[in-house]
Amino acid sequence: MNKIIPILSVLLLLIAENVWASSKIDTIYLQHGDRITGEVKSLENNYLKLSTDDLSTIHIQWNNIDSVKILNNMRIVFDDGQIVYGKLMPSGEDGSCYIWSNIGEPRLTLLSDIVQLSPIEEKFIDRLNGSLSTGGSYTKANDILQLNLNAAVTYLAEMNQYEISYDGNITLQDTLDASERQSGGLTFRRLLPRNWFLVSEMGLETNSEQNLDLRTSASFGGGNNIVSTYRSVLRVGMGLQGSRELSQGDTQNSIEALLAAGYSMFVYDSPKITFNFNSKLSPSLTDLGRIRADIDSNLSWEIFDDFYLKWTFYYSFDSQPLSATAAKNDWSVTLLGIEYKF
Numbered sequence: 404m405n406k407i408i409p410i411l412s413v414l415l416l417l418i419a420e421n422v423w424a425s426s427k428i429d430t431i432y433l434q435h436g437d438r439i440t441g442e443v444k445s446l447e448n449n450y451l452k453l454s455t456d457d458l459s460t461i462h463i464q465w466n467n468i469d470s471v472k473i474l475n476n477m478r479i480v481f482d483d484g485q486i487v488y489g490k491l492m493p494s495g496e497d498g499s500c501y502i503w504s505n506i507g508e509p510r511l512t513l514l515s516d517i518v519q520l521s522p523i524e525e526k527f528i529d530r531l532n533g534s535l536s537t538g539g540s541y542t543k544a545n546d547i548l549q550l551n552l553n554a555a556v557t558y559l560a561e562m563n564q565y566e567i568s569y570d571g572n573i574t575l576q577d578t579l580d581a582s583e584r585q586s587g588g589l590t591f592r593r594l595l596p597r598n599w600f601l602v603s604e605m606g607l608e609t610n611s612e613q614n615l616d617l618r619t620s621a622s623f624g625g626g627n628n629i630v631s632t633y634r635s636v637l638r639v640g641m642g643l644q645g646s647r648e649l650s651q652g653d654t655q656n657s658i659e660a661l662l663a664a665g666y667s668m669f670v671y672d673s674p675k676i677t678f679n680f681n682s683k684l685s686p687s688l689t690d691l692g693r694i695r696a697d698i699d700s701n702l703s704w705e706i707f708d709d710f711y712l713k714w715t716f717y718y719s720f721d722s723q724p725l726s727a728t729a730a731k732n733d734w735s736v737t738l739l740g741i742e743y744k745f
Contacts, residue, residue, distance in 0.1 A: 427456060430472040431463060443473050446520035448669035449633035465633060468514060469497045478561065480519035482631055484598030488523060518633050521559060530559050536713050538740020548575040551715065551737050564592040572735050584610045584733060598628040602640065610719065612733040614726035620646040622661055636667045644685060650725035659685040675705040693723040703742055713740040
């Protein structure tokens with residue numbers, strides 16, 4: 404009997420769904436007794452993004468929610484890495500819900516176990532999200548101007564994720580030639596149970612400080628999100644990478660081991676703050692003794708909806724550059740930038 408009641412409740416809600424014409428049919432029940440109706444756009448970093456008719460788009464802290472009724476089909480990610488697809492229904496118990504999918508009976512779930520929600524969109528364009536940021540700095544004492552541009556677009560399928568990214572930095576000084584570093588590529592990620600993933604990447608890179616005219620690379624590996632909560636994510640990975648380098652007329656092909664680690668932290672008090680740190684170590688297997696390393700870090704805080712102030716830093720190291728006159732390391736800091744997320 405206890406199992407029949409939630410099943411009947413869910414079936415009644417599903418029947419009612421077909422009657423409503425509006426897509427804003429999700430209801431969020433807050434801890435102080437209020438409720439808000441709208442359309443759930445996403446849950447990420449402890450913030451539920453809800454589109455409403457009266458209040459436009461609002462953000463609600465996930466840990467301030469008692470229960471939910473989300474009738475649009477969602478991709479649901481748990482803190483242990485498990486992914487299911489379905490609707491979220493009230494359970495009658497604070498801090499929990501029933502998840503209804505096409506497999507099995509309704510599943511009683513704590514809201515605190517859910518770290519990510521995203522609608523299962525039918526249109527290709529609706530599955531895209533990304534960011535665009537730019538910034539710079541100027542030092543009058545040595546007349547140095549630094550500019551940067553970063554862009555990324557992500558497509559999310561049920562178990563796969565595709566990303567196209569670009570990162571460009573240019574340094575201008577009155578008495579010297581311009582210095583630039585550009586990188587970008589295509590990344591494919593396959594999500595697996597228990598926070599495991601497979602990843603493959605094709606990349607392009609240039610760096611005038613290190614006399615690198617062009618580096619093309621292809622890599623494959625895997626990893627695990629060893630920490631995955633609404634406050635932080637810690638991930639590690641390893642794999643193999645093949646690369647081809649062009650430097651002042653010289654060419655070199657190489658195979659490298661690939662070790663990577665990254666950490667992201669989210670502060671959801673106003674203003675929203677996000678910190679990201681990514682590092683990559685590439686010891687060469689064909690040119691023993693050569694080691695390359697890259698570090699990228701950024702800090703952003705929201706100034707108003709979808710717009711952020713941003714600080715960025717990168718560091719690149721090569722123990723044996725292909726060119727004998729090249730610098731072994733290169734780094735840059737953008738003190739202030741602006742980022743837009745869509």
